[in-house]
Amino acid sequence: LKAGKMSDVLDVYDAEVKANASALYDICEKINPFLADMACLAEKGFCMLKDCIEKGLDLEKPNEEAVARHLFHIFHLMDSFRHVKRRAICNQYFNHVCAIMDSLPALTWMSVESNPVAFIQDIIEIAKFYTDRILKEFSQKEDALHVQFVEQWLKTLESLKAFVQKYYANGFTWKKVLPGLSNCDTTDFEVFDIPLPPPPPPPVSLSSKCKKSVEDIRQELFAQINKGLDITKGLKKVTPDMQVHKNPSLRTATPVCKPAVAAKPAHLTKNLPSAKKDTTKPPVLTCDDKKWLIENHVDNKDIKIEITDMKQVMYIYRCENCVIVVKGKLNSIALDSCKKTSLLFDNIVSSLEIINCQKMQIQTMGTMPTLVLQKTDGCMVYLSKEALNCEVITSKTSEINLLIPTEDGEFEERCVPEQFKTVWSGTALKTTPSEIA
Incomplete structure (x- = not known):
């Protein structure tokens, strides 16, 4: 390409490809800052591709290794996205990240010698797998921004495919030879001046003792075996003065000591931080809208809650050795990771x-x-007469006891089975409590 045509190619790239990538960032910025950062990285990838195209137009076609170095920054960006993808697996925008990250290989189309358009199209199909998920997830939420995200990202990839189709349908056109660089010297080609790893150490030369053939070693081995008992003749004889039970002076000899271990430098042992950090969090007792939060209380025997709305729910987390009294009727209560805690309440809907x-x-x-117990060891549940028809659901529990009220005002203790017997009836599995439970 001549200088004028080269400039035209880059101008088209800016107007049709890079501009779409910039528009994606504007949409992501309205959705979430984290997603905006991902779009910013993707936009940098398109800028890197423009730089690679501009430099590549002045270079003779290098070999595969040199092409990889030419696209090094793009490959490095893809590696960064992989780390982000692993950390964002629980993020609500995980599909957005995957749609961008799994599409970035399209930026490496310069390494495809023939038909890079088909290569980019395959990448677009991968992106559509995640964009379809996004549309399905946010279609019911009526959030137009996510639809715009999908449309803009696919538009960006399609514009890249159209650009390659127009100018490099049969592969990237490498141009002239660098001064002093012949075809056989392209392995030394570097665009970004990236230091290569040092060459491997030279092979260790084998000594003359190690140059024996396998057959010679095998013959020596069989020769030693054939000696039989005579093989011990080469051993040094132990005389009486070398035996401890016949030479008492050996018992008083100074024992061989292990070499002293050098002390660690002072800067490695001084003022080391404690391995265990204090993870105690402050206690919480608050009502957020219709949700009561009781968290991190220890040795608090006077936690009293007055319920004013039966739609309220309560979440009790990491309380130890506490007493919680709930007055009034509420929707539900959940206790999580508590220990030695007592709960007294009026009514649950x-x-x-x-x-x-x-x-x-x-x-x-x-x-x-309903009473649900999961992964709980040791629980005494006192039922009222109004709660005798309660459904008790347990899983991975032990020492669960229900105390049933009697006519005389006392309680009768009953254990919830921990062991079960399962048999095949011919048509289905039947599970019953084990008799020893």
């Missing part, structure tokens, strides 16, 4: 959930339709 707790005491003064 839905359910009480106890998860990952130890040595708990629960008492209901009114209704409790």
Whole structure:
């Protein structure tokens, strides 16, 4: 390409490809700052591609290794995205990140010798796998920004494909030879001046002793085996003066000591931070809208809550050796990771959930339709007469006891089975509590 045509190619790239990548950033900035950062990195990738095209138009076609060095910054950007993708696996915009990250290989089309357009089209199909997920996830939320994100990113990739189709349908056109660089010297070609790793160490020369053939070694081995008992004749004889039980002076000899271990430098041992950090969090007792939060209380025997709306729910987390009293009717209560904590409440509309707790005491003064216990060891549940029809659901639990009220005002203790027996009836599995449970 001549200088004028070269400038035209780069201008078309800026107007049709790079501009679309910039527009994607504007949309992502309205959705979420994290997603805007991802779009910014993608835009940098398109800028890197323009730089590679501009430099490549002045270079003779290099070999595969030199092409990889030519596109080094793009490959490095793709590696950075892979790390972000692993960290964002639980992020609500994970599909957005995948749609961008898994499309970045399209920026390496210069390394495809023939039909780079088909290569880019394959990448677009991969991107559509994630963009379809985005449309499905956010279609019901009526959020137009996510639809715009999908349309703009696919438009960016399509514009890149159209650009390559127009100018480099049969592969990138490398141009002239660099001064002093012949065809056989292209392995030394570097665009970004990236230092290559040092060459491997020279092979270790084998000594003359190690140059024996396998057959010679095998013959020497069999020769030693054939000696039989005579093979011990080469051993040095142990005389009486070398034996401890016949030479008492050996017992008083100074034992061979292990070499002293050098002390660590002072800068490695002085003022080392403690390995364990104090992870204690401040206690929380608050009501956010319709959700009560009770967290991180220790040795607090006077936690009292007045419920004003039966739609309220309560979440109790990491409380130890506490007493919690709830007055009024609420929707549900959940206890998570608590230990040695007592809970007394009036009425529950839905359910009480106890998860990952130890040595708990629960008492209901009114209704409790459902009781769910998961990963809990040790729980005493005092039922009221109104809660006798409660459904108890357990999984991975032990030492769960229900206390049933009697006519004389006392409680009768019943254990929830921990072991079960399962048999095949011919048509289905039947599970019953084990008799020893």
